[in-house]
Amino acid sequence: MADVRVEELSKSFSGQKALNAVSLSVEAGEMVALIGASGSGKSTLIRHIAGLVRGDARGGLVRIGERTMQHNGRLSADAKTIRRGVGVIFQQFNLVNRLAVITNVLVGVLGHVPQWRGTLGLFTRAEKQAALVALDRVGIAHTAHRRASTLSGGQQQRAAIARALVQKAKVILADEPIASLDPASAKKVMETLATINRDEGITVLVSLHQVEYARRYCPRTIALRDGAVAFDGPSTALTSDFLKELYGEASEELVLPDAPFQPHASREGILHGPKLATA
Ligand SMILES: Nc1ncnc2c1ncn2[C@@H]1O[C@H](COP(=O)(O)OP(=O)(O)OP(=O)(O)O)[C@@H](O)[C@H]1O
Numbered sequence: 001m002a003d004v005r006v007e008e009l010s011k012s013f014s015g016q017k018a019l020n021a022v023s024l025s026v027e028a029g030e031m032v033a034l035i036g037a038s039g040s041g042k043s044t045l046i047r048h049i050a051g052l053v054r055g056d057a058r059g060g061l062v063r064i065g066e067r068t069m070q071h072n073g074r075l076s077a078d079a080k081t082i083r084r085g086v087g088v089i090f091q092q093f094n095l096v097n098r099l100a101v102i103t104n105v106l107v108g109v110l111g112h113v114p115q116w117r118g119t120l121g122l123f124t125r126a127e128k129q130a131a132l133v134a135l136d137r138v139g140i141a142h143t144a145h146r147r148a149s150t151l152s153g154g155q156q157q158r159a160a161i162a163r164a165l166v167q168k169a170k171v172i173l174a175d176e177p178i179a180s181l182d183p184a185s186a187k188k189v190m191e192t193l194a195t196i197n198r199d200e201g202i203t204v205l206v207s208l209h210q211v212e213y214a215r216r217y218c219p220r221t222i223a224l225r226d227g228a229v230a231f232d233g234p235s236t237a238l239t240s241d242f243l244k245e246l247y248g249e250a251s252e253e254l255v256l257p258d259a260p261f262q263p264h265a266s267r268e269g270i271l272h273g274p275k276l277a278t279a
Pocket of ligand 1: 013014017036038043044045
C-alpha cells in the first residue's frame with residue numbers, strides 16, 4: 001500500500017502555479033528522491049505532503065497511509081494526528097540550539113505523551129533511553145549531552161533523523177537535508193537515511209539538488225519541472241544527457257562539477273509532459 005499518495009495537487013501563489021496537478025505515489029518502504037531545478041516546487045510539495053500548507057481549493061488530495069492529510073484545499077480534522085507519523089527534516093537545521101541534543105531528540109515523543117508532561121520536560125527513563133538508542137542508530141550518541149549549537153551541520157541533521165526515529169515516524173520527508181553540507185557530511189546523512197530506510201522500513205522521500213546523490217542512494221527518482229512531474233522512474237536513467245533533455249541548460253545546476261558517483265546508463269520510467277512525450 002502507498003505510504004504517500006498525492007493526486008492532482010496544485011498550489012498557486014499570487015496567481016503563479018508553484019505546483020501544477022502533481023500526482024505521485026510512494027510505496028511503503030521505498031526511498032525516493034525528488035529532484036528539480038531551483039524553484040521547481042520541491043519544498044512546496046514536501047510542505048503540502050507534511051500538511052504544513054494547504055493546496056488550492058479544487059481537487060488536490062494528499063494521503064498518508066490510509067488517512068487523508070488534505071483534500072480540496074482543506075486539512076483534515078485529524079491532520080495533527082497524522083503528522084505524528086511523519087518526520088520532517090528541513091535544510092536549515094531545525095533544532096533548538098540552546099537545548100541539549102538529547103532534549104531535541106526527545107521532542108519527537110511530544111506527540112505521544114500528555115501535553116503537561118511535554119511542557120514540563122518530564123520524560124521517562126524509557127523515553128530517554130529510546131532517545132539515546134536513536135542517537136546511537138545515527139552514529140552520534142556521544143553528542144547526547146552537548147548543546148545542539150555545538151554540533152556540525154551533518155550531526156544536526158542526523159539528530160533530526162534521530163528525533164524522527166523517536167517520533168516513531170513511518171514516513172520521513174526530508175527537504176534538501178544535505179544542501180548546506182560539505183560532501184563528507186552529506187554522504188553520512190544520506191547513508192543514515194538509507195540505513196533507517198533499509199533496517200527500519202521507514203519510507204523516505206528526500207528532495208535533493210544534486211542528482212548524483214539520487215542515483216547513489218535512491219532507487220527511484222521523481223523529477224519536477226515548473227511545478228509538474230516531468231519524470232518518475234529509476235534513478236539510473238538520470239544520465240547527464242537525459243537531464244539536459246529534461247531541463248535544458250538548467251540541468252547544469254543539478255550536476256556536481258566533480259561528481260562523486262558515476263551513473264549507469266538505463267532508460268526506463270515514465271516521462272511526463274508534452275516535450276518529453278515523444279522523447
Ligand atoms: N510562500 C510563498 N509565497 C510566494 N511564492 C512562493 C512561496 N513559496 C514558494 N513560492 C514559489 O513557488 C515556486 C516553487 O518554490 P519551491 O521553494 O517549492 O521550489 P524548490 O524546488 O524547493 O526550490 P529550491 O531548490 O530553490 O529550494 C517558486 O517560484 C517560489 O518562488
